[in-house]
Amino acid sequence: MSDIWKWIDENSGVLSIILSLIGFIILAIQTRKARSAAESARLATEDVIRSVSHIDTISDLARIRSEMNNIQLALRGGRYEAALLHAQSIREGLSQLRSRKGFESDKMRAQIQLMATSLRKLQDNLELKLDDPEFALSVSGINSNLSEYSVIISGWMEEMRFSSGGLQK
Amino acid sequence: MIPKQVRKILQLLLIKSKTGKVNWLSAADLGVESRSEEDYSVITPDATVNLWKNKNDSRIYGRILNSKGISIFSFDSSDDENDSKLLNSLFDEARTSALKTDETLEGLLDFLEKNLKAESVIGEPSLRDISK
Numbered sequence: 001m002s003d004i005w006k007w008i009d010e011n012s013g014v015l016s017i018i019l020s021l022i023g024f025i026i027l028a029i030q031t032r033k034a035r036s037a038a039e040s041a042r043l044a045t046e047d048v049i050r051s052v053s054h055i056d057t058i059s060d061l062a063r064i065r066s067e068m069n070n071i072q073l074a075l076r077g078g079r080y081e082a083a084l085l086h087a088q089s090i091r092e093g094l095s096q097l098r099s100r101k102g103f104e105s106d107k108m109r110a111q112i113q114l115m116a117t118s119l120r121k122l123q124d125n126l127e128l129k130l131d132d133p134e135f136a137l138s139v140s141g142i143n144s145n146l147s148e149y150s151v152i153i154s155g156w157m158e159e160m161r162f163s164s165g166g167l168q169k
Numbered sequence: 170m171i172p173k174q175v176r177k178i179l180q181l182l183l184i185k186s187k188t189g190k191v192n193w194l195s196a197a198d199l200g201v202e203s204r205s206e207e208d209y210s211v212i213t214p215d216a217t218v219n220l221w222k223n224k225n226d227s228r229i230y231g232r233i234l235n236s237k238g239i240s241i242f243s244f245d246s247s248d249d250e251n252d253s254k255l256l257n258s259l260f261d262e263a264r265t266s267a268l269k270t271d272e273t274l275e276g277l278l279d280f281l282e283k284n285l286k287a288e289s290v291i292g293e294p295s296l297r298d299i300s301k
Binding site: 091106107110112116119128135136138142144145146 | 199201202204212214215217234236237
């Protein structure tokens, strides 16, 4: 027994190093586990935010498309003031899309800009029509153009649905 | 007088337009009638440059729309001779691009040269002649 104590006494420096190393390894493993759990939680949160943002964008696109239908109906009914307000609302909606995921590219922003410009010109004409009822407005031409924009918006909605992964389930 | 920064934008647009690499759109291309005699726009990702000319008015008017479609700057060719030259040149380029003037003339020239010695008649008959 005394030999064992003697051996421990002589080798205590080495033992404490070994024990420290074991302790360090256990600590490192625990820290790594905790970090990967925190990382998983962060990724899961980001996934949820991304999904919510996707749903939000799809809902905004649906609202824009519905407002385009409202302009068409208002123009058909000769309600130019209402058409003007709907056009303004769409422009605001389109502007918000610019900062959303999937709309950052030059190509997408240029398409949004094209619609915003076209709506701005439509608004100019609607203002003229309200000032001067004699001003000729081609309702069929405008509505046909808005229909094309609606188709483009529907395409974006579809892309968003599929890219969000799982909304179709 | 057009401010320096806007003038620079218009100059660069003119240089690029002369290379035929700018898509100028007419009001009809944008799906709206124009209240002006001629109306052309170039769309970029975050802004639009719009030029137009009214009937019985030699001046060229312009504006820059921001990403929300709000007019952030308006100008015309009336105040300064240099501005007038610049806007007239740019307007000509815009018209050529939007109406595809060069392509149409080249295509027509090509068609006539190909058919000059051919026996066939060129030009479609009227619908009345077709129905006979």
